[in-house]
Amino acid sequence: MTTFDYDLFVIGGGSGGVRAARVAAQKGVRVGLAEEDRYGGTCVIRGCVPKKLMVFASEFAGVAEEARAYGWDFQAGSFDWPRFRTNLHAELDRLEGIYRNLLNSNGVETFDSRATLVDPHTVELADGTRKSAKHILLAMGGRPVKPDMPGADLAITSNDIFHLDTLPKSILIIGGGYIACEFACILNGLGVEVTQYYRGAQILRGFDDEARGLVSEEMQQDGIKLHLGTNILSLERETDGGNGIRVKATNGDAHVFEQVMFATGRAPNTEGMGLGALGVELGRGGQVVVDTYSQSAVPSIYAVGDVTDRLNLTPVAIREGMAFVETVFGGNPTAVDHDLVPTAIFTQPEIGTVGLSEEAAREIEPVEIYCTSFRPMRTAFAGNARRVLMKLVVSTATRKVLGCHIVAPGAGEMIQLAGVAIKMGATKEDFDRTVAVHPTMAEEIVTMKSPVRTA
Secondary structure: OOOOOEEEEEEOOEHHHHHHHHHHHHOOOOEEEEOOOOOEHHHHHHOHHHHHHHHHHHHHHHHHHHHHHOOOOOOOOOOOHHHHHHHHHHHHHHHHHHHHHHHHHOOOEEEOOOEEEEEOOEEEEOOOOEEEEEEEEEOOOEEEOOOOOOOHHHOEOHHHHOOOOOOOOEEEEEOOOHHHHHHHHHHHHOOOEEEEEEOOOOOOOOOOHHHHHHHHHHHHHOOOEEEEOOOEEEEEEOOOOOOOEEEEEOOOOEEEEOEEEEOOOEEEOOOOOOHHHHOOOEOOOOOEOOOOOOEOOOOOEEEOHHHHOOOOOHHHHHHHHHHHHHHHOOOOOOOOOOOOOOEEEOOOOEEEEEEOOHHHHHOOOOEEEEEEEEOOHHHHHOOOOOOEEEEEEEEOOOOEEEEEEEEEOOHHHHHHHHHHHHHOOOEHHHHHHOOOOOOOOHHHHHOOOOOOEEO
């Protein structure tokens, strides 16, 4: 009988890997884990958490003006980026410490090292040490990538934003996905002059057209210079003594920006891991191909989270990690349900969404669309023209709510609860039977009586 150093070896100390390691260890499994960077992964160190704290910081910009309409004599001061950055990094250090302590207190042996695969049961650490395990879990996550073009090395990515010594006076953000749009809103709120180029016809591809259209309008109303159908050809450092970056665009323009940020895509961290040589199947984007139980083509090797490029959300990675443990060490094969997962985009205003967009739903079956857009009480009182949107996509045949889309401050908080109802299979009539909470923005979700159109 083969003796292994561990029952499970996890590569990656992000949300999915740490959860799997901790839960497995609690079941008495011998677990090792290697992480080459910081514990907490993209979400805690380079993504969700620091980004959301920056969202909070950026939203204070409009507080003074709004407060004056309510009778408060507030004066807006200047934003102290070094102070905020210091506090931000202290919070990330605290959270990383929690992740480390969770592993240590549950008996997981950790290695601050890069790990690669030697064979289906062996990993090699950066110092050449080899560890064997009955099962190996890949949870290396992903990383932002830059396009291959002249001068791309002059630009930064979302990973670098949190480490800037000073905020730039101007920045060009290239991309139209949620990361690009979130940071455009954040930096605009912090006083940076923001220009955004996106090659497509509308930002936030894949989300409901009406919702993303409103966000696009509001971003431009807030001062973001959004150029659609625009990409770049090259970047070069100014040669006349300036420190700016000259950007040549596909529309013929050439402008100088103090900083340029690519938010044009992410790639799974599978390069140089030795996976292909072992027979682990990789997709076109480098992602680990797995079955519904997160098992790769090599039976002893599993993968969860962004490295599989299924649904790249932190709570999904955590669920995948827990399902893996239940399947392999709990004797209960458990597949993760990737259907009807609520999510939020922290633009300003936010988008909260669950289920099908109008466009996706009408390709499947006839639907009714219930939608309303209005100026919310709080900001309307202060003379702000910003609008919000509430939308339901309803099956004509079954009356089930197939999708809910909210564009509003706090949309992420609202969609979490709407997601429960939709996951349970609520019908439009179930929504109608629910008494409204007045006065709130969310009450509109249960007071829309007539469809605005059918599709």
